[in-house]
Structures are given as C-alpha cells and as structure tokens.
Amino acid sequence: MSSPLNLLCRCLALLPLAWSLGVGAAHAATRGKAPAAARVAAQAQQAPAAAPGHKSTAKSQAQAKSQAKAAKSTGRKAEAARAAGRGAASAKAEGTRSASRAGTPAKTATAGKTGKPKVAAAHAAPPSPKSRLDYSGRKRVGQASYYARHFGGRKMADGTPMRLNHHNAASKTLPLGTTAKVTNLKTGQSAVVKIQDRGPYVQGRIVDLSPATARAVGITSREGVAPVEVTPIEVPMPDGSVRQGEAAHDPLARQQIARAKD
Helix, strand or coil: CHHHHHHHHHHHHHHHHHHHHHHHHHHHHHHHHHHHHHHHHHHHHHHHHHHHHHHHHHHHHHHHHHHHHHHHHHHHHHHHHHHHHHHHHHHHHHHHHHHHHHHCCCCCCCCCCCCHHHHHHHHHCCCCCCCCCCCCCCCEEEEEEECCHHHCCCECCCCCECCCCCCEEECCCCCCCCEEEEEECCCCCEEEEEEEECCCCCCCEEEEECHHHHHHCCCCCCCCCEEEEEEEEEEECCCCCEEECCCCCCHHHHHHHHHHHC
16 A cells, blocks of 8 residues: 555656646747747748849849940931931032032143153143233243144134244243243253243143244254243233333344344
8 A cells, every 4th residue: 555655646746847847848849939930030021121122123124224225226326327427428528529520621641752742732731720911021931842743733822823834832821922032041042932822731831832943942852841931022911002021122032023024
C-alpha cells in the first residue's frame, strides 16, 4: 500500500515541474514565431512600396525611349533641311556658272604655224567689254601683233576693207581715224599707221598691224609679236576737231605722213 502511495505522491510532486516546463516551451515557440511573422509582415509592407517603384522605372524608360525617338526625328528633319539647303545652294551656284558661261565670249582655237597663230587668234577673238577711248594723245607701250593674211579684204570697224599692203592698224582705245607712230623697241624701226579697226583682244597687246607695217618695223613671222611704242600724231575728237598728239612735232612722223599722202 505504501509503495503505490509513494509513487502517486511523487507523480503529484512532479506535476508543477512538468507544467512549468510545458509553459516555458510554449513561450519559446511563441517567441520564435513572432520574428518570422514580423519579417513576413515587413515584406508584405515593402512589396506594395516596391511596386510603384517598378512602375516609375518603367515610366522613366518609356519617357527615355520617347525622347530618343523625338531626337532622332528632329535629327532627320535637320538633316533633310541641310540637304535641301545644299541642293538650293548647288542649284544657285550652277545657275551662276551657267549665266557666267553664257556671258563669257568663246575662246578662239589656236592655229598650227608659229607666229601666225598668235596674230590670227589675237584679232579673231570676240571683243572684250568696251574700253574707254583715249583722246589724250599720249604714247603707250605694249605688245604689237599683226593681221594674218586670211583677214585681207574683210571689213574693218570703219567700214573699209582691210588691205594687207596698207599701213592700217587696230586699237582698242585710240579713236578710229587716229594717226600714230609705231616704233619697234627691239629694232628702233618705226612707221606711221592709221587706226581703222578694233583689236587686238589679247591682254598686253595694244595694236594690230598690217603685214606691210609689221615688215616696216621689223616684226617677223617667226616672232609674231614684238614690244612697241605707239605715239599718237593726230587724234580726232568727238566734236569734229583734231587734237595734236605727242608725236605731232616729230620730223620723221611728219615725213612719213606726207609720204603716205603723196
């Protein structure tokens, strides 16, 4: 009897201890679950906050793409405008060149023989813009060429035919009808000519001589051109009067004029 009794007493004595152990285990389990629940709750709270962020990022990317497209479109428009401007400038330049070509006299082709080609090309070229006529009577220095033979018989600027054996000459600046003394600066030979034609149309040349005058002053066909001094003797004025040039009192010029009149 005592033995079961003792056993029961011992069991009853252990009940508080078991109770306390069970309660402690329950508290420990509760404490372990609380942080996990807190973490889940925190993640749940952060999830809604993160969603707008994703939306904002997507929106920013969409805006960036839109701006890129707009920039590309603007660049294309600018390039098209530049291309149109270049096309207009090219068309304008082409028009200017065409107008320039239309207003520029055609060049004369050169011939084959030495000496004569220079003369023929010089006189056959189209006239340059009108030069102001020189009524001063002062001498000028420059290059002289002479007429090629195929110009013989052609009408000159004063309406008379060109005579290869006469002392006629062409000038761009001396009035028609001017008599002048032409001196070859290489040989010192001179002759008196009458200006009846216009030319030569080559830069640096101031007079075209007939073949007879060229021979008289020592210009050969091999040279074609020579440096000369052209000194007016008598210059007809627009009012019908005549001005005396620098060679008006040259005895040799007077003799040559008298010989020509005889």
